[in-house]
Amino acid sequence: MSAKSQHITLSTQDLSIGYKNITVASNLSFNTLSGELMGIVGVNGIGKSTLLRTLGNIQPAISGTVAIENKALDTFNTIELAAEISVVLTEPIASKNLTVQELIALGRHPYTNWIGTLTPLDKSKISHAIQMLELEDLIGKKCYELSDGQLQRVLIARALAQDTSIILLDEPTTHLDLYHKVQILKLLKNITADTKKTILFTSHEIELVLQLCDKMLVLNANGSIYGTPSELIDNGAFDNLFPSDTVTFDQHTKTFRIKK
Structure with missing residues (x-):
């Protein structure tokens, strides 16, 4: 861009x-x-x-x-x-008994009417989020059945469906x-x-x-x-992030080294 x-x-x-x-x-x-x-x-x-x-x-x-x-x-x-703004915090989700599809659909809550009816636009946003996070094979699963990595992708998809x-x-x-x-x-x-x-x-x-x-x-x-x-590497932003007698930052490899 x-x-x-x-x-x-x-x-x-x-x-x-x-x-x-x-x-x-x-x-x-x-x-x-x-x-x-x-x-x-x-x-x-x-x-x-x-x-x-x-x-x-x-x-x-x-x-x-x-x-x-x-x-x-x-x-x-x-x-x-x-x-x-959509936000994904580290707190557990309210109910892991929801399916993946249902949890992602909650991202459209700010836009639905009082009974939560999904419009064609809502369904399109949900579908797009599912595709982007590669969740097509999981949409019918309950959230409690997911691995940590899968659940994290679902939560990101919910935020994406919110379309902020x-x-x-x-x-x-x-x-x-x-x-x-x-x-x-x-x-x-x-x-x-x-x-x-x-x-x-x-x-x-x-x-x-x-x-x-x-x-x-x-x-x-x-x-x-x-x-x-x-810019941050050039400005030494990571050089003193941790105690220098324990961990140091190598600007050339962009990695942290354990001080032995």
Whole structure:
């Protein structure tokens, strides 16, 4: 996608996040563009999930601003926001007794009438999501019958069926082996390319994020740094992410090395 055809979908300015009077991270300023895959990385407890929940308006910001398409996040009502942002958190789904088809169909809830009747457009969006996440062979299965990797693909399909310009995912590769981690992240990359949606996700898989993301936000104890993977490597964003007597970052191989 050319830079000319892209536009800012989500932006923050001097954002501080946390709970009540406890600030977890501050001075967060970045923009995401349509068609971009963005990874949010950092050590445990640094505020990755808190940031994602704040961007999705699940919890309030302490200070600063979040905007969607240049409109302040706190000016959206619930229905308007559901048409702009879909969120997949790490919490268990309400009922694993649903079939794959039924769970994905819930993504159309913001658009259906009060009895939840699916229109031809709704059915088309659901079908497209099933195809993109390669779930055709699973649609009749109950969610409790799925592996972790399969369920993660179903949850992403539900978010895709919601047809928002922005998708937020909290740790989408947790509990998966390396093959399935890569499979999920490559699917996300393909979705941004094919649909021009913006996808932001949190992850501990920094080396994979470096290879697949367009932009990254690195949270650390001293603040944050935002940019393309190559920009962040050149700026030493990963050099002091972990204690240097335990793990070091090799800029040439883009990998972390255990200090023996």
